[in-house]
Amino acid sequence: MHRLADELAHIKDLLRNHPQGMSVTEIASALGRNKHSTGRYLDILHAAGHVDLRTFGMAKVFTLSSRVPLSALLSYTTDLVLVLDCDMRIIQGNDPFFDLLEIQGSSALQKKIDQILPPNPENKKFLKILSDLLISRQETFEIVREGHERRFFRGKIIPTVFEDGSSADTIILEDVTLEKEALTTLQESEEFFRSVSDHLSDGLIVSEIKSGKKKVIFHNQRLCEITGYSADEIHKMRPENLAIPEEKERFEKALRDAEHNKGSMRELRFWAKRKDGESIYLSIRVKLVPFGDAIRGYILITDMTQWKEQEEAQLLQANLIQRLMTNFPHPIFIIREDGVFFIANAAFCELIKAESDSVIGKNVYQVMPDEIAQEFLKGNDDLVKQSAVSHIHMVTRFFRPDGTIGDVIIEKSPVSAGDNTPNYIFGVVITEDMCPLKN
Numbered sequence: 001m002h003r004l005a006d007e008l009a010h011i012k013d014l015l016r017n018h019p020q021g022m023s024v025t026e027i028a029s030a031l032g033r034n035k036h037s038t039g040r041y042l043d044i045l046h047a048a049g050h051v052d053l054r055t056f057g058m059a060k061v062f063t064l065s066s067r068v069p070l071s072a073l074l075s076y077t078t079d080l081v082l083v084l085d086c087d088m089r090i091i092q093g094n095d096p097f098f099d100l101l102e103i104q105g106s107s108a109l110q111k112k113i114d115q116i117l118p119p120n121p122e123n124k125k126f127l128k129i130l131s132d133l134l135i136s137r138q139e140t141f142e143i144v145r146e147g148h149e150r151r152f153f154r155g156k157i158i159p160t161v162f163e164d165g166s167s168a169d170t171i172i173l174e175d176v177t178l179e180k181e182a183l184t185t186l187q188e189s190e191e192f193f194r195s196v197s198d199h200l201s202d203g204l205i206v207s208e209i210k211s212g213k214k215k216v217i218f219h220n221q222r223l224c225e226i227t228g229y230s231a232d233e234i235h236k237m238r239p240e241n242l243a244i245p246e247e248k249e250r251f252e253k254a255l256r257d258a259e260h261n262k263g264s265m266r267e268l269r270f271w272a273k274r275k276d277g278e279s280i281y282l283s284i285r286v287k288l289v290p291f292g293d294a295i296r297g298y299i300l301i302t303d304m305t306q307w308k309e310q311e312e313a314q315l316l317q318a319n320l321i322q323r324l325m326t327n328f329p330h331p332i333f334i335i336r337e338d339g340v341f342f343i344a345n346a347a348f349c350e351l352i353k354a355e356s357d358s359v360i361g362k363n364v365y366q367v368m369p370d371e372i373a374q375e376f377l378k379g380n381d382d383l384v385k386q387s388a389v390s391h392i393h394m395v396t397r398f399f400r401p402d403g404t405i406g407d408v409i410i411e412k413s414p415v416s417a418g419d420n421t422p423n424y425i426f427g428v429v430i431t432e433d434m435c436p437l438k439n
């Protein structure tokens with residue numbers, strides 16, 4: 001063994017002194033050995049990475065290798081490196097590896113891997129798993145060091161040859177803990193996003209625009225419930241196709257506006273059709289944001305059909321009331337509980353000789369003399385405060401069609417829009433000379 005080491009060292013000295021390189025014949029002559037023995041020595045050095053081989057025609061020229069020695073790499077790499085001989089004895093290792101095991105490197109050298117007794121039991125388990133992986137001869141693998149601080153490693157086993165020609169294995173472990181934690185966080189975030197989106201009362205579409213092509217990359221279950229389309233149908237559908245033909249152009253314009261004003265929200269409401277043909281009224285909010293070399297579109301879809309139907313019913317009711325107020329021959333008014341006029345029809349305004357604009361929104365005392373206003377408001381408090389009172393019929397001094405002040409009949413009823421809203425008084429003035437209390 002010593003003779004082999006001396007011969008190998010002698011060859012390296014020769015090549016160091018001949019940087020231009022030497023042939024096998026030249027090296028054999030300098031050593032005083034035959035070409036066969038010299039060739040075997042050179043094969044060992046070449047396999048170990050100590051010499052480089054170049055060919056010139058039929059001739060082989062050897063030079064001293066300019067590669068960085070393994071020992072130097074061990075000192076600078078942040079990866080965990082361990083070199084084992086064929087009996088799985090530790091020949092070399094770097095500080096990061098021994099620091100993980102919480103042992104001194106000098107105490108582990110020349111020991112078999114299963115003879116290492118680290119103080120942390122989790123490190124003992126880690127070495128056992130590593131030993132099993134070496135026996136199985138897996139070239140690449142992943143391994144976890146459990147415990148209070150979990151560490152994830154991506155491993156690689158590299159067959160190695162020592163200077164004496166014996167085989168060994170170099171194990172390189174790359175610490176991928178941060179990568180794994182980031183991936184786990186990303187997965188948890190994605191699961192959270194999916195959970196939240198699936199519990200939204202609104203439909204959600206996330207689409208991607210790349211190279212002029214649009215595709216749906218995510219949607220929640222609520223969207224399927226709103227539109228009646230299956231998940232596969234949603235993925236194949238362009239979002240603007242949800243609108244009925246008459247509304248599609250407006251939807252496309254909203255998308256174009258959002259694309260020209262990236263980051264800003266665009267809102268649109270329109271009628272659409274469910275898959276079963278039922279009409280639905282949708283509110284669409286669109287926001288486009290750059291995402292790498294693509295554009296992500298986030299579309300929130302709210303089913304407002306019930307709201308729209310209620311709005312139309314209220315509008316119809318308001319139109320009917322307005323028409324009734326306009327065409328009804330008797331003077332009609334609605335005042336708030338604080339005495340402010342909310343509605344007064346043309347007949348009422350004509351009766352008190354005032355324009356509509358000077359009545360609506362004004363207090364009773366601003367519209368008529370104090371003594372008339374005081375009489376006009378009588379009974380209102382009882383209607384507002386006493387729930388049992390739903391109607392009053394009163395005779396009071398008020399304006400009459402002939403311009404005089406005299407007795408008229410006023411019918412009043414309380415009106416409310418709901419809880420915690422102002423109370424109103426709806427009234428009708430009957431001016432005919434038919435007052436039952438008049439003598």
